[in-house]
Structures are given as structure tokens and as C-alpha cells.
Amino acid sequence: MKKQHISDAVIRRLPRYYRYLDELHSRGVVRISSSTLGKRMGVTASQIRQDLSCFGEFGQQGYGYNIMELRAEIGRILGVDEPRRLIIVGAGHLGHALMQNFDFAQGGFRLDTAFDVSEALIGTEINGVTVRPMDELESYCAAHRPAVAVLTVPRAAAQETAERLSALGVEGLWNFTNVELSVDGRVFVENVHFADSLLTLSYRIAKQTDRETK
Amino acid sequence: MKKQHISDAVIRRLPRYYRYLDELHSRGVVRISSSTLGKRMGVTASQIRQDLSCFGEFGQQGYGYNIMELRAEIGRILGVDEPRRLIIVGAGHLGHALMQNFDFAQGGFRLDTAFDVSEALIGTEINGVTVRPMDELESYCAAHRPAVAVLTVPRAAAQETAERLSALGVEGLWNFTNVELSVDGRVFVENVHFADSLLTLSYRIAKQTDRETK
DNA sequence: TAGATTGTTAATCGATTAACAATC
DNA sequence: TAGATTGTTAATCGATTAACAATC
Numbered sequence: 014m015k016k017q018h019i020s021d022a023v024i025r026r027l028p029r030y031y032r033y034l035d036e037l038h039s040r041g042v043v044r045i046s047s048s049t050l051g052k053r054m055g056v057t058a059s060q061i062r063q064d065l066s067c068f069g070e071f072g073q074q075g076y077g078y079n080i081m082e083l084r085a086e087i088g089r090i091l092g093v094d095e096p097r098r099l100i101i102v103g104a105g106h107l108g109h110a111l112m113q114n115f116d117f118a119q120g121g122f123r124l125d126t127a128f129d130v131s132e133a134l135i136g137t138e139i140n141g142v143t144v145r146p147m148d149e150l151e152s153y154c155a156a157h158r159p160a161v162a163v164l165t166v167p168r169a170a171a172q173e174t175a176e177r178l179s180a181l182g183v184e185g186l187w188n189f190t191n192v193e194l195s196v197d198g199r200v201f202v203e204n205v206h207f208a209d210s211l212l213t214l215s216y217r218i219a220k221q222t223d224r225e226t227k
Numbered sequence: 228m229k230k231q232h233i234s235d236a237v238i239r240r241l242p243r244y245y246r247y248l249d250e251l252h253s254r255g256v257v258r259i260s261s262s263t264l265g266k267r268m269g270v271t272a273s274q275i276r277q278d279l280s281c282f283g284e285f286g287q288q289g290y291g292y293n294i295m296e297l298r299a300e301i302g303r304i305l306g307v308d309e310p311r312r313l314i315i316v317g318a319g320h321l322g323h324a325l326m327q328n329f330d331f332a333q334g335g336f337r338l339d340t341a342f343d344v345s346e347a348l349i350g351t352e353i354n355g356v357t358v359r360p361m362d363e364l365e366s367y368c369a370a371h372r373p374a375v376a377v378l379t380v381p382r383a384a385a386q387e388t389a390e391r392l393s394a395l396g397v398e399g400l401w402n403f404t405n406v407e408l409s410v411d412g413r414v415f416v417e418n419v420h421f422a423d424s425l426l427t428l429s430y431r432i433a434k435q436t437d438r439e440t441k
Numbered sequence: 442t443a444g445a446t447t448g449t450t451a452a453t454c455g456a457t458t459a460a461c462a463a464t465c
Numbered sequence: 466t467a468g469a470t471t472g473t474t475a476a477t478c479g480a481t482t483a484a485c486a487a488t489c
Contacts, residue, residue, distance in 0.1 A: 444489105445488100447486105447487085447488080449484100450483105451482105451485100453482070455481085456478085457479085458478080459474105459475085459476070460473100462471105464469100465468105
């Protein structure tokens, strides 16, 4: 039974399943049961089955799931099957690192180009991708209509750049600026807040130390 | 009433509160009520009060919370008040970006040094921090006992490096490798899985497109 | 067939929200 | 004092887990 509303918790687990199924598939494993998959993912078999049942029926009684099929299904659910155009806005160290290392294609994206204000960077090519001047953002977006913009500009420019991109019709912002953006409701914002992540680690270490010295 | 077990959901909200209180404080705002704070954070006033009550009583009836005090309390809870030593393992683009841009001090960490295998990087200084050869990891850790290691090595080296650091007694790993690490239970792992994050964005965009074309 | 494993319904558990007495 | 707002208890809501009939 397909569900109407899918909770955020479910969606955040799907990429992990996908990643693991991808690995199994490339290792040549053909089938897996919810209980084996659950064990590997650190969740219950029930949860695996519940999560998948939000989207359809992908398994077979007595057999489990065909890994290739399930991987493809989850890929479809996540939208990996129809690649979307993506641009990087801010080609500093972080933007550069993503251009150099990150496999956008695997996530169903096609990295088209990057933008920066720095004269030193404009016109250079990083991993086959050209860096353009920020001035060309409007004309470029009008012509190529990228679906997603990676926001790797300095904090100070974050909100302004986000608004500009929102006005240009991007559908999603992948926000690395550690700034709480406020944008038009049409635009999805996915935050990668490094600082928050590190603080949770700090908490867990601090708590443990407390306990030990108590 | 202080709680025994604090849920992960609560802990993940604390850094956001902290960040926002920090901003208010630097803007000179003195007090805030749970209802105002909740509105700004997009949560209910109840949730703010419940979250804080896990750790103690920081407010005052009829007044609300003193921002400076509350900020300090949350900082203490998160362990920001007593800085811990941190090293970066892997000084490629991503490690480099963190060294250049990330404010470790604000998260209660002191970035001591970085390690890499690349001859070109060893001995260089990035933002005042020296890059050392990976061979020196053992002797360095024995001497300086860093609490946290930032794992920014290539995927292929991730598991091996994590085990090495675990054996060297680090308390936490901040994992950027997009690899599911398996390490000793003593060691806390905080994952920053870029790929998972981007896939959730992909899902939301894909779902919206579905709805529009339906 | 017999064993395995699904999808789904029901039960449980935990997290969020509402309500309110206490009190600044 | 009167109004505001806390900390906490109770009610609600949603997510996770368990159970099991269906069936490959």
C-alpha cells in the first residue's frame, strides 16, 4: 500500500539503503532478505519492510528482494534515474573540493558549471568544469535552467545569493554556508551544517568524559 | 528535572539553538521567551522548554531566558567550554577547505595539525597549521593525544585509517568519507554523508515534479 | 510440499504538543 | 498586584516493532 505522506525519517534512510544495495550489486550479490539487510544497516527487518512499503511492493515471499531491482526502484524513488542539471555557486576551497572529488552523477546530477567572483578563478577549469563570473549567473540560468545550485559562497553572501538563485527559478539549494536561509517556499533547501554536526560530536565526547570522572 | 537519557533528536536541536542565541547575544539582545525562540527556530515553545528541561532549569517565570546565560549553559552542555585537541587526517581539497574556512574554535576545538601522504603537501603550512607525513601519526598521537580526528582521506583508505586512529585512542571521528565505518565502540563517529544529503534533495525535487505533471 | 519471507495490521514505544499550577 | 512565562504533567500524535496470514 502506497502511503500518502512519507516521513522525513524514511527519506533519510533511503540513501543508505541505496548505497549499500549498490555495493552489494557491484559485488555480484543477487538477493537479500529484509532481515539480513536490516542487520547490516542497524535497523529492524520490520523497519526495512515498512519503509519500502511506503512506495510499493518490491519483494517476494520466501525469497526476499532482488538486489538489482530493489536498487533500481529506490534509485527511481530518489530521482537518480533522470539526471538534473546542477551548478556550483562559490568555487572557493569547498566548492573546489566538491568539483574535484564529489561524484554528482551517482546522485543523479550533472555538474554543468561553477560561478565565482574571484578574477583569479574565473575562466579556469576544475576537473573539466569552467568557472564563470557571478555576473553571468542570470543569463546562464535563463538559458540552461539548472535544477539545483550548490551554495558554497562565504557566509556574508549566503542570503543574498540564495535569494538571487531563488528568483532565477532553481528548485533546490544545497546549502553549505552554515547560515539559516530564508527563501521562497517553492525552493527546497538541504542544509549541510558542519558546525552543528561537529557540536553533536563534541556533546557525546563531553558527556562520556563526565561519566568517567563522576 | 534532569533526564537520564537524552534523545538524539534533542541533541541535534541544541546546536541550532546555540547558534541563534550566539547571534542574538552579539546583536545585544538580552532576553527571550520560549515562544519567541520557538517561532524563530520553527518549533513549538513547548519543545524548547522540554528540550532545555532535560538539562536543568535555565529560565525564570514571567521573564523568559537570559540570552547570555542560556547560551553559556548550552555551550557547557555541548562541551564548547573546554576546548579539545583535533587533527585533520587527509589534507586534500576537503581537508584543505576545512582548515582554511572552518572555525574549529567556535565549536570548542583546537586544530593542532594535519596529516597527509602526499610529498607535495607534507611540510607546507595551511592557515597556520603544518601538514605532517602520515608516518608520524602514531608518534604524534602518543605525544599529544588529540580527542578528535577529522577523516578526510580517500574512500579507499577510510576504514584502515579509522582503525588506526581508533587504536591510537581518539575519542571521536568526524567522518567525511561517505564510507560506513566500523570501529571500536569506544569511539564516537559523526558522519557527514554528502551523498545522502544530496539524494534527499533529489527526492524532494523529483516528488514535486511528479505532482506537477500528474 | 515445507521453509522462508513478504506486506500489512496491531501493539508498543517514544517524541511532540497542550495544558496548567507555580511564581517571577 | 496583574500579566507573563516558566517547568512539568498529561494527552496526543507519529514512528518503530512485533505478529501473522498470505504465498512464493
